[in-house]
Amino acid sequence: MDFNHWNPGERRSEFVGISGSETSMSDSSWSPNTDVYEVDGGLVIRVELSGMRREDLQLKAEGNMLRISGTRPDDQRPSQSKYLLMEISFGPFETTIELPSGYDLEEAKALYQNGFLTVEVPAESEYPSKNIEIESLAGD
Numbered sequence: 001m002d003f004n005h006w007n008p009g010e011r012r013s014e015f016v017g018i019s020g021s022e023t024s025m026s027d028s029s030w031s032p033n034t035d036v037y038e039v040d041g042g043l044v045i046r047v048e049l050s051g052m053r054r055e056d057l058q059l060k061a062e063g064n065m066l067r068i069s070g071t072r073p074d075d076q077r078p079s080q081s082k083y084l085l086m087e088i089s090f091g092p093f094e095t096t097i098e099l100p101s102g103y104d105l106e107e108a109k110a111l112y113q114n115g116f117l118t119v120e121v122p123a124e125s126e127y128p129s130k131n132i133e134i135e136s137l138a139g140d
Helices: none
Strands: 033-038 042-048 057-062 064-071 090-099 111-115 116-122
Touching: 033 090, 064 116
Parallel strands: none
Antiparallel strands: 033 042, 042 116, 057 064, 064 090, 111 116
């Protein structure tokens, strides 16, 4: 039986969905499967990260960019094994998603459950609320 080497990273197209992009990956990292979709009131980013702990993940918002990084430990494979097929990626990863305008990353909420990281990003308020300071004139 002949097994072909398959690299899942080669099949993954870059995220250009709504109007964003993804950074290129180096050879030493991998890129998790990611869904980005709109819902009423915001945007949802869902990342498949099975086998990881919440403590191994980092999220950083920079303007309209969301950077997700971490390391999936490679502690499940026997050291002397010879793989015929290897599709599960281990080690460090980093992916950056550029959000379109109209979403507020400062108000994003993240949840990691059952191997999925879900980031909910609310839409920016059309009319943001702002407290207006009342100034007093001298003598008032």
